[in-house]
Amino acid sequence: MSDPLLCPSLLKLLVSVLNNVRGISQQNVTTRSISEEFSSGDTARYRDNDEYLQQHTSSAKDRSKEKEKEDRDEEMIKVYDGNSSFRRRIFRVIVVARQANMEQLLTAALRAFHILKDPGNFYLTDLYASEESRESLGRFGLDNSKTEDYRMSEILLDRGVTERVLSWNERPWEIVKQLGKDSIRQMELMRFYLQLKQDPHGPNLALFVGNLPPNLSQRNYENMLIEFLGKVMLLPSIEPSTVPAGVQPLLVFVNVKSGGCQGLELISSFRKLLNPYQVFDLDNGGPLPGLYVFRHIKNYKILVCGGDGTIGWVLQCLDNVGQDSECSSPACAIVPLGTGNDLARVLRWGPGYTGGEDPMNLLRDVIDAEEIRLDRWTVVFHPEEKTEDKSQQTPNPAAGATNEDNTQIFVMNNYFGIGIDADLCLDFHNAREENPNKFNSSANECQYCFRLHNKGVYVKMGLRKMVGRKLCKDLHKEVRLEVDGKLVELPQVEGIIILNILSWGSGANPWGPEKEDHFSKPNHWDGMLEVVGVTGVVHLGQIQSGLRSAMRIAQGGHIKIHLNSDIPVQVDGEPWVQSTGDVVVLKSALKATMLKKNKIKRRNTEPSIAPADGEGGSKISDD
Numbered sequence: 296m297s298d299p300l301l302c303p304s305l306l307k308l309l310v311s312v313l314n315n316v317r318g319i320s321q322q323n324v325t326t327r328s329i330s331e332e333f334s335s336g337d338t339a340r341y342r343d344n345d346e347y348l349q350q351h352t353s354s355a356k357d358r359s360k361e362k363e364k365e366d367r368d369e370e371m372i373k374v375y376d377g378n379s380s381f382r383r384r385i386f387r388v389i390v391v392a393r394q395a396n397m398e399q400l401l402t403a404a405l406r407a408f409h410i411l412k413d414p415g416n417f418y419l420t421d422l423y424a425s426e427e428s429r430e431s432l433g434r435f436g437l438d439n440s441k442t443e444d445y446r447m448s449e450i451l452l453d454r455g456v457t458e459r460v461l462s463w464n465e466r467p468w469e470i471v472k473q474l475g476k477d478s479i480r481q482m483e484l485m486r487f488y489l490q491l492k493q494d495p496h497g498p499n500l501a502l503f504v505g506n507l508p509p510n511l512s513q514r515n516y517e518n519m520l521i522e523f524l525g526k527v528m529l530l531p532s533i534e535p536s537t538v539p540a541g542v543q544p545l546l547v548f549v550n551v552k553s554g555g556c557q558g559l560e561l562i563s564s565f566r567k568l569l570n571p572y573q574v575f576d577l578d579n580g581g582p583l584p585g586l587y588v589f590r591h592i593k594n595y596k597i598l599v600c601g602g603d604g605t606i607g608w609v610l611q612c613l614d615n616v617g618q619d620s621e622c623s624s625p626a627c628a629i630v631p632l633g634t635g636n637d638l639a640r641v642l643r644w645g646p647g648y649t650g651g652e653d654p655m656n657l658l659r660d661v662i663d664a665e666e667i668r669l670d671r672w673t674v675v676f677h678p679e680e681k682t683e684d685k686s687q688q689t690p691n692p693a694a695g696a697t698n699e700d701n702t703q704i705f706v707m708n709n710y711f712g713i714g715i716d717a718d719l720c721l722d723f724h725n726a727r728e729e730n731p732n733k734f735n736s737s738a739n740e741c742q743y744c745f746r747l748h749n750k751g752v753y754v755k756m757g758l759r760k761m762v763g764r765k766l767c768k769d770l771h772k773e774v775r776l777e778v779d780g781k782l783v784e785l786p787q788v789e790g791i792i793i794l795n796i797l798s799w800g801s802g803a804n805p806w807g808p809e810k811e812d813h814f815s816k817p818n819h820w821d822g823m824l825e826v827v828g829v830t831g832v833v834h835l836g837q838i839q840s841g842l843r844s845a846m847r848i849a850q851g852g853h854i855k856i857h858l859n860s861d862i863p864v865q866v867d868g869e870p871w872v873q874s875t876g877d878v879v880v881l882k883s884a885l886k887a888t889m890l891k892k893n894k895i896k897r898r899n900t901e902p903s904i905a906p907a908d909g910e911g912g913s914k915i916s917d918d
Contacts, residue, residue, distance in 0.1 A: 368392060368393050368394070369390055369391065369392060369393060370390070370391055370392070370393045370395075371388055371389070371390050372388065372389050372390075372391065372400070373386040373387075373388055374386055374387050374388070374389055374404045374407055374408075376408050381422075387407040387408065388407075389403045389404060389407050391403050397419065398414075400419065401414050401417065401418075401419055402414055404419065405417065432445070435489060444491060444492055444493070445489055445490065445491060445492065446460050446461070446489075446490055446491075446492050447460070447461045447465075447467065447487060447488070447489060447490075448460050448461065448487065448488045448489075448490050449461055449467070449470065449485065449486075449487055450485070450486040450487070450488060450571060451481070451484060451485055451486075452484040452485075452486065452563065452566045452567060452571055453480075453481055453484045455576075456566065456571045456572065461487075467487045470485070471485060483567065484563075484567065486567075486571065488570075503530055503580050503583065503584045503587065504520060504523065505580045505581060505583070507519060530584055530587060530588050531572040531588055532588070533572075533588055533589065533591065533592060535591045535592055535593065535621075538592060543594050543595050543596050544573065544589070544592060544595045544596075545569065545573060545595065545596050545597075545598055545658070545661065546573060546575070546585050546586075546588075546589050546595055546596070546597045546598070546625070547562075547565050547569065547573055547574040547575065547597075547598045547600070548575050548577050548582055548585060548597065548598070548599050548600065548601070548605070548609055549561050549562040549565070549574065549575070549576055549577060549600040549601070550577045550578070550600060550601030550602070550605040550632065551576055551577070551578050552578060553600070553601040553602050553605060553632035553633040557632055557648055557650055558600060558601070558632060560650065561600050561630065561632075561648070561654065562574055562576055562600075564654040565598075565654060565658075568654060568655060568658065569658075572588070577601070577605065577608070581608065581612065582608060582609045582612040582613075583612055583616065586612055586613065586616050586620065587616070589620070589622075589625075590616070590619065590620040590621065591620075591621055592621060592622060593621045593622055594622055594625075595622055595625050596625055596626050596627070596628065596661060596890065597609065597625050597626070597627045597628070598627075598628045598629075598630065598657075598658075598661055599627055599628070599629055599630070600629075600630040600632055600648075601630075601631075601632050601633070602631065602632055602633040602634070602635055602636055603635055603636060603637055603638050603639070603708070603709060603867060603868060604867070604868060604869070605632075606627070606629060606638055606639075606708070607706070607708050607867055609627065610627070610671075610706075610708065610885075610887050611706060613625075613887075614706070614885050624886055624887065624888045625888070626664075626666045626888045626889065626890045627887070627888070627889050627890060628644070628660070628661045628664055628889075628890040628892075629642060629644040629889075629890075630644065630648050630657055631644055631645060631646065631647050631648055632647065632648055633647070634647070634801060635801050635868060636801070637709055637710075637796060637798035637799055637800075637801070637802065638669075638708060638709055638796060638798070638889075640798045640802050641796045641797060641798045641819065642667070642889055642890070642891045642892060643891055643892035643893075643894060644892050646801070646802055660892055660893065661890065663892075663893045664890035664891055664892050664893060665890070665891050665893070666888055666889070666890060666891075667820065667888075667889050667890070667891045668820040668886065668887070668888060668889070669708065669819055669820065669887040669888070669889045670795055670819055670820055670821070670822060670882070671706055671707065671708055671795075671883040671885050671886070671887055672706070672707040672708075672711075672795060672824065672880055672881065672882060672883050673704060673705070673706060673707070673880070673881055673882075673883040674704070674705040674706075674707050674711055674866055674878065674879070674880050675702060675703070675704050675705075675878070675879045675880075675881075676702065676703040676704075676705075676873060676876065676877075676878055677702050677876050677877040677878075677879070678701055678702075678703075678873070678874045678875065678876035679874070679875045679876045680701075705866045706883060706885060707795060707866050707867060707880070708795065708796075708867055708887070709794075709795055709796050709798075709799070709867045709868075710792055710793060710794050710795060710796070710799050710867065711792070711793040711864070711865070711866050711867075711880060712790065712791070712792045712793075712864065712865045713770070713774065713790065713791045713792075713856070713858075713862060713863075713864050713878075714767040714770045714788070714789050714790035714791055714829070714862060714863065715767045715770075715789040715790035715829055715831065715832060715835060716790045716792055716800075716829060716835065716865065717790075717862075717863035717864045717865040717870050718767055718790075718863040718870075719832075719835070720863075720865045720868065720870040721863050721865070721870035721871065721872070767789040767790060767862070767863070768789060769787075769789075770788055770789050770790060770791070770862070771785035771786065771787055771788050771828075772859075773858065773859045773860050773862060774791065774856060774857070774858060774859070774862070775856065775857040775859075776791070776826070776848075776849070776854070776855075776856055777854070777855040777856075778826065778849040778850070778851035778853070778854055779851040779852060779853050780853070783826075783848060783849050785828065785848065786828055786846055786848070787830065788828035788829060788830055788846065789829060789830060789831050789832075790828065790829035790835065791826065791827070791828055791829075791848070791856075792805055792826075792827050792828075792829065792845065793824050793825070793826050793854060793880060794806060794817070794824065794825040794826075794827065795819055795824060796819045797817060797818075797819075797825075800838070800839045801839070803838050803839045803840075803841060804841075804844070805827045805829075805838050805844060805845035806825050806827060806844065806845070806847065807844025807845070807847075808844075812847065814847060814850050815850065817850070822852050822882060823850050823851065823852055824850065824851060824852065824854060824880065825847070825849075825850055826847075826848040826849040826850070826851075826854065827844075827845035827846060827847055827848055828845060828846040828848050829845055829846070830846070852881075852882055853879075853880070853881050853882070854879070854880040854881075855877065855878070855879050855880075856877070856878040856879075856880075857876075857877050857878075858873060858874075858875050858876055858877075858878065859875060860875060861873065861874050861875065864878075
């Protein structure tokens with residue numbers, strides 16, 4: 296077993312200058328926690344009282360004139376062998392040359408206590424120097440605070456975020472060293488935070504309870520909360536006054552189910568780089584807990600790690616709670632995970648995170664990104680009343696709001712499809728629901744290969760549509776289209792796509808490159824939508840390959856569509872079969888502020904297919 300005296304923290308020599316002449320030079324006294332060896336002077340042991348000082352002063356006057364010069368070059372110093380001796384006021388005296396260095400001073404102090412061990416295992420502390428705890432608070436910019444008002448917390452980021460308050464005698468450095476012996480990986484996941492013992496927010500606790508069924512009475516919700524009170528989530532608190540002026544904190548949302556295991560890797564990396572309480576796992580309560588924690592912060596940014604559906608989810612929650620927050624529309628950046636990622640492509644965040652990017656560079660990209668507005672649109676479905684039982688597929692209730700007259704309302708960020716596009720999307724959705732393992736990547740799988748596999752599934756489904764029953768044949772006869780109050784004559788098409796952004800189907804641009812026509816150049820903040828048509832599965836594949844463009848039909852800010860039969864539809868990739876009725880698309884009052892990545896610092900993570908010569912197609916790339 297090792298000797299406890301070999302630990303530097305177990306023997307602390309406290310030094311204090313005895314006489315009134317100027318003491319040891321600053322660099323020799325205040326330096327501590329060093330490891331050097333010294334020679335000694337004469338020693339004696341005394342009680343710390345005035346009697347000794349008087350006796351020693353009188354004896355010093357009796358020295359011979361021959362030694363007066365030598366006496367002026369010496370210094371007498373009180374030495375305590377630790378905090379216990381200092382509290383009991385028991386010390387020993389050493390006499391050293393006034394110009395003695397720290398090496399000589401430490402050796403003399405050790406010999407005064409008859410300690411012959413390696414001086415490298417001991418250190419000196421100057422009693423006249425500032426208190427260590429006070430010095431620590433000063434380095435945190437808390438000079439006017441009291442040390443007893445603070446506590447030290449240990450944060451472990453392994454498998455979530457766990458917190459433990461350290462006792463008064465625990466030292467973070469010793470904990471880190473011991474943890475490093477047990478596991479280097481866990482040592483890298485360890486953090487320490489200085490916190491006020493008394494919460495500045497008061498005694499209140501913020502709780503989050505999610506996944507409650509909608510449209511229940513208040514009494515039912517109260518009973519459910521009482522029943523499930525043991526399963527609630529305790530939320531951290533952020534004091535706005537602690538955020539420095541001009542600083543924009545970053546709220547990070549990670550969808551760990553997107554992109555295989557990439558979400559898990561990102562959430563671990565961001566929790567190490569940032570305060571772990573800034574990073575929220577969307578699988579644990581969705582976006583609302585994070586938005587609630589940041590509700591009093593006046594100016595902050597959001598980083599969403601996930602696909603287009605995840606971004607829409609976060610924006611929808613912002614719509615619900617933004618009016619009750621200090622910052623109603625924080626700017627949102629994207630780390631695209633999974634497949635698709637059309638909004639991320641338009642905003643230059645790339646087609647998908649590959650795992651090769653440094654998370655620190657991702658944070659720098661967020662800092663450098665420019666704010667830009669994203670138009671958002673309300674899609675209202677008014678189905679006709681039917682007396683018979685409706686057996687067709689209906690949209691996910693979580694995706695939109697339903698009124699008493701069966702009207703459904705959705706918010707569209709990217710695009711709205713009717714016909715063959717939505718039909719293929721529905722087949723893909725059903726296949727993924729039946730066998731999700733085939734559509735989820737593993738940790739070791741190449742993300743580009745994973746995305747290519749999913750595109751291959753789309754191709755196979757399209758080929759089946761070519762030889763099978765054509766549900767969307769003669770769609771132009773089943774649909775009546777009005778744009779800005781004017782009836783639009785439809786060409787012979789099997790699908791209609793209404794675009795808010797110029798990226799669709801994992802990076803294709805159905806609108807195509809600029810050309811001379813009566814349409815204006817589109818963008819995602821001009822208050823206009825673009826309507827295009829698709830003639831069939833082959834045309835759809837050519838558009839996705841970048842070989843052709845879709846048929847330009849119309850532009851406008853208010854669109855009304857009447858469906859004469861049950862037709863597949865999709866809003867931002869969420870498909871279902873819509874029954875006969877009216878569909879209205881109009882500008883939403885809801886706003887979204889997005890962050891567009893700096894063009895100079897873009898990354899190219901997936902190749903794009905260039906258009907063939909002579910064709911008018913277009914493919915969205917990182918440029």
